[in-house]
Amino acid sequence: MRRSRDVPELVAAAREGDPRAVARLITLVENGDELVQEIAAALAPHTGNAQVIGLTGSPGVGKSTTTTELVRVLRAQGHRVGVLAVDPSSPFTGGAILGDRVRMQQHATDSGVYIRSMSSRGHLGGLAAATPQAVRVLEGAGCDVVLVETVGVGQAEVEVASLADTTVVLLAPGMGDAIQAVKAGILEIADVFVVNKADRDGADATYHDIQGMIGLGERGPGEWRPQVVRAIASRGEGIDDVVAAIDKHRGWLVERGELRRRREARAAAEIEAIALGRLRARMGSLRAGTALPALAAEVAAGSTDPFTAADTLLRDMG
Amino acid sequence: MRRSRDVPELVAAAREGDPRAVARLITLVENGDELVQEIAAALAPHTGNAQVIGLTGSPGVGKSTTTTELVRVLRAQGHRVGVLAVDPSSPFTGGAILGDRVRMQQHATDSGVYIRSMSSRGHLGGLAAATPQAVRVLEGAGCDVVLVETVGVGQAEVEVASLADTTVVLLAPGMGDAIQAVKAGILEIADVFVVNKADRDGADATYHDIQGMIGLGERGPGEWRPQVVRAIASRGEGIDDVVAAIDKHRGWLVERGELRRRREARAAAEIEAIALGRLRARMGSLRAGTALPALAAEVAAGSTDPFTAADTLLRDMG
Incomplete structure (x- = not known):
């Protein structure tokens, strides 16, 4: 493998916000390069604080639009944001839907945003292994919020989503998603549900279905009750509510000592x-x-x- | 777990031909019981010489009939024979076809034959791990030939079949098996092909198809060329030829030092x-x-x- 720069140099450049250095480091960890340990060791002192948000949902629910809008709101709040798209259907990973891709380009010249697709060409075990390293690279590069976008259809994607502090599951009306979510075990991992395309027929039914299913779950006093938020991401509506729900969940995590517990379980x-x-x-x-x-x-x-x-x-x- | 007898006692009883002791030992190794190491250690001095024959083929090609006939011929040659049926469709494993089951019963009172089904209820990794132990139990009980019957449809079954010194693949006319065999990688593992139901339409075509495919394979001087035998197992026809082909392969294995090499690779x-x-x-x-x-x-x-x-x-x- 050709290397134009060594690891300390690459990490230093990434920390200064050089997007090519960030890209190079993610490629190295994605490929499971032999330098991966050296990279992880160099990044370690600069990691452990970023907020990791998982975003998952079936194709067509509006994940990329929602991601774009979340980035907008988080940027407005002054965050530096990294996006990892682990999603074969994502416009960021190559299965491009031009409209969405163009839309996301509004952030393309914003140096406070780093967007990166993770290849799922290799086996998913490899992807699940590489994703936490890629999160570390983004955190090392100064991102204090990292969004990890996955397609919520398979167990492997659920595992990737479970790397997050807070997992947001997107649903859309009339896709039978509420039922699918239960079947796929997504109800267990979701901290925030977003009923996107809330102006469409059936949005209320989906909202109440998911509320009903959450109501059926048993939880002790002080346990987190998943929030359900309505949004129309294509118009930017409801995104503030999504961010508020995520923040509320983060507050709960911190207050209960759950954030540390989850991160340590993930590290283990x-x-x-x-x-x-x-x-x-x-x-x-x-x-x-x-x-x-x-x-x-x-x-x-x-x-x-x-x-x-x-x-x-x-x-x-x- | 209840134990009526300890391991040395069970092994001693199995060596004296007590079928209940053999059954108990196979159940213990099949379940991955904690005694499995003690059992393997007690059996080791009595193992390493049995001829292991793998028999595989799609459902409907006549595996159980062929197995029954092979047992008959091998018994007539004075062998003590063990049969392990690792095949969910086999009459020996419970998915019983009464006619076949009755047929096999001709050996039920013969103390020189031990027939045992291996449960595939557990995951196949477990089955692949348990099968060599079960072969050792049968060898320890005095079987000098062990037939391992599997369904040749999946990779896992191919692995089980590959435990054998000689692998026999059964085909039947008009099932597209010759093509399927190539697709499933069976051509690489087969030492002997049996075109069963050789009186049916298309038997000649199947015979020539498989001969043609064998002819396409490159092999160096002295390498084994898979034998193709025609049989009508339901009438006992051609079974002597199958046994002769197996013996010829065994002779080749011994002569080339390949038997030892294969067994050591398997042990590794x-x-x-x-x-x-x-x-x-x-x-x-x-x-x-x-x-x-x-x-x-x-x-x-x-x-x-x-x-x-x-x-x-x-x-x-x-």
Whole structure:
């Protein structure tokens, strides 16, 4: 891999807001480059404070329009905003709908916004692993709010969405989304529901359906009750309410010590996944070594059993 | 779990041909019981010599009839035969076709045959892990030939089939099987093809199709060229030829040192899978320990990165 600059230099440039340095770092972590650990280590001192907002919903509910409007409101509040679009249907990831793409371009020259698509060409496990690193890059580059946009259809996307402090689920009238949301387990992960296209027929029904389902959920005193907000993102209506609901949720997270708890749980899952990946890699290099063939010959000959051989292998691994 | 007898006692009884002891041992390895290592260790001295024959093919090609006939011929040759049916459509595994089941009952009172279905209720990874242990139980019980019957439709079944020294793939006329076999990668794993129901229309076409595809494969001098045999298992016709083709393949395996090489490769894969399973289990207990929460807190706070934390975790794991 060609490298024009080394990691400390790239991180320093990113911290100064150089968009090419940010892009380069995200590409490196997205590809699982060998530099990923060095990058993470260089970024660590500058991370841990950004607010991470997940935004998910089926194709057609207006995710990109809502993202664009959220960026507008957050910018007006003085935030520096990063957007990671982990969504094959997103105009930001290449499956472009020109109208939306053009719309988002209103932020293209705003140096307080960094928009980046994450490729889902690789397997989603890789994407789920790369996304928290990409969030760190954006935070390192000075974004205090990072929006992660995903398509809420599969378990893997739900996992990516669950990287967020606050998860916003978008619904639209007449798409059977309220039911779909329950089926997909989205009701459990949503902190804020947005009924978008609220001027359309059936918007009230969708609003009341989702309120009804939230009402059915049991929760103890002080537990978060998901907020439901109506919006018409295409006209910018209701977006202030969405931001207010997100802020309310953040307030609850902080007050209850839940923000720290969630972030630590996320970090633990991330550490575990990395550790397991390393063990697999070690196992791969053991295959190339001498211990395994000798043990395999013993097992094949019946002079030991495969469980005892596995124990010996693990002892040798040290 | 209730245990009427301990492992050495069960293994001793199995070696004396007690079918209940054999059944009990297979159930224990199938369920991944904690005794599985003790069982494998007790069996090891009595294993490593049985001929393992894999038999696979789509539902409807006549696998169970062919298995029954193969058992008959092998018994006539003086072999003690074990049958493991890893096949949800097999009459031996419960999806019973009465005619076949009755037919197989001709061996039910023969103490030189042990027939056992492997449950695929659990996930197939578990089945793939349990099957070699079950083969060891049968070998320990004195079977010098073990037939493993699988449905050749999915990758997982192909893996189970690949446990065999010799893999026999059954085809039937007019099922598009020759093409399906190529698509499913079965051409690569088949050592012997059987065109069953050879009296039906299209049998010649199937025979020539598969011969043609074998002819297209490049192989160096001395490499095995898959044999193609015609049979009408329902009348017992051609089964001697199938056994002869299996014997010819076994002769080739031995002569080329390939039998040992294959068995060692299989043992290596088995050891690795067990070792990886143990590492995962250790990781699980680390989660319950104290190191991970502390590391997660550091990562969440930005005082270290997740990769360095993973390294620390692995060091602690020892």
